[in-house]
Amino acid sequence: MPDRSPLAGASRSWATSVWGLFVANALSSRLTAEARCGGVRRVQEHARGVALAPPAAVGPTGTRGTTVAFWPDAEIFETTRCSFAVLAERFRQVAFLNRGLEISLTDERPAGGARKVRFRFPEGVRDFVAALHAETDAALEPDVIAFEREDPRMAGTREVALMWGGSREERLRSFANSRFTREGGMHVDGFHDGVAAAVAAWARSRALLTPQDASPGADRIGEGLTAVVSVKLDRPEFLGPIRGWLGGAEVRACVGEAVREHLGAWFEERPDRAAAIVDRIIRDRHRE
Missing domain, CATH: 3.30.230.10 (Ribosomal Protein S5; domain 2)
Structure with missing residues (x-):
């Protein structure tokens, strides 16, 4: 059976950082996950939920964090256009529930210039x-x-x-x-x-x-x-x-x-x- 998990061949730290990606991965025509941990930057590519290769170390890094880029699958969704308002409200909610977490959202689609919001709530x-x-x-x-x-x-x-x-x-x-x-x-x-x-x-x-x-x-x-x-x-x-x-x-x-x-x-x-x-x-x- 094809491996549909972005965790295949990964270290435990990599697995933790991408554990929540199963649903997004399954519903995307393409997904790229990048994790920066322990001085190493690792990247894994997926197409319609199937890993194209195991996570690969692509170079050193001085930062920590996870970056995920995905493209909603037009064969599954009636529309693949994301709502800035819906995403902003959900990110605001997540920031409330995780004290001190900072989340920013940028929409580069508007012709008049990008829209950006930032959320961080020290008291959760x-x-x-x-x-x-x-x-x-x-x-x-x-x-x-x-x-x-x-x-x-x-x-x-x-x-x-x-x-x-x-x-x-x-x-x-x-x-x-x-x-x-x-x-x-x-x-x-x-x-x-x-x-x-x-x-x-x-x-x-x-x-x-x-x-x-x-x-x-x-x-x-x-x-x-x-x-x-x-x-x-x-x-x-x-x-x-x-x-x-x-x-x-x-x-x-x-x-x-x-x-x-x-x-x-x-x-x-x-x-x-x-x-x-x-x-x-x-x-x-x-x-x-």
């Missing part, structure tokens, strides 16, 4: 939540709650940022390995579990809820909440017809535990802000 998902909240045209609340933790039980990391604002809707974006999980998944369920547990625990400690009262539901906790939940996993379990839902019971448990602990600690450190948030949730609950 914290900046993402602030940007999502700003889209509501509401005044920016003073506190974005954010944390990142690694957990071997889920073989990955959890990065979460959230804030409550003045709107009545929930704005939540979830991702797994920087991929948008349109249908949600266990990481989203774990996030809701953790927020509900932290809110209920703080409310009961202040006698805002009695032991007999049920905990507020996700609908009440989510009012005015803007959040980003991002997990990066060694072995993600994508489910559903378009693989837009993330599975894994351990992911739910680990995310829920981390959110409950971090948000609970934040409530204890900022009792005035916690009181305003929890009182609104409890007050709205009693109006039902």
Whole structure:
């Protein structure tokens, strides 16, 4: 069988740098991948997903990084014209999800001159939540709650940022390995579990809820909440017809535990802000 992988004959560092190219490679009439690592520049050429030769060292280099050039296959796509706006939004999203990563996009097609955008967000998902909240045209609340933790039980990391604002809707974006999980998944369920547990625990400690009262539901906790939940996993379990839902019971448990602990600690450190948030949730609950 023909070798359709850009990894054939490659070193581990080369394999890591081009691991995400399978789909682009299969959908391109031509693809060139270049990796610069360890003082060596390596190049591999593909045509319609088939490697024309193993990766070849073509000379020395003093830089590090990966460059990929590909031409969408006109026999597969109705159009091969790329949308600058769509690409820019996706690159902006990836930059948010990978703190400190710098991505630039240049469109050399316009006759009046090239268009270029650059994205870099030093605070990662914290900046993402602030940007999502700003889209509501509401005044920016003073506190974005954010944390990142690694957990071997889920073989990955959890990065979460959230804030409550003045709107009545929930704005939540979830991702797994920087991929948008349109249908949600266990990481989203774990996030809701953790927020509900932290809110209920703080409310009961202040006698805002009695032991007999049920905990507020996700609908009440989510009012005015803007959040980003991002997990990066060694072995993600994508489910559903378009693989837009993330599975894994351990992911739910680990995310829920981390959110409950971090948000609970934040409530204890900022009792005035916690009181305003929890009182609104409890007050709205009693109006039902």
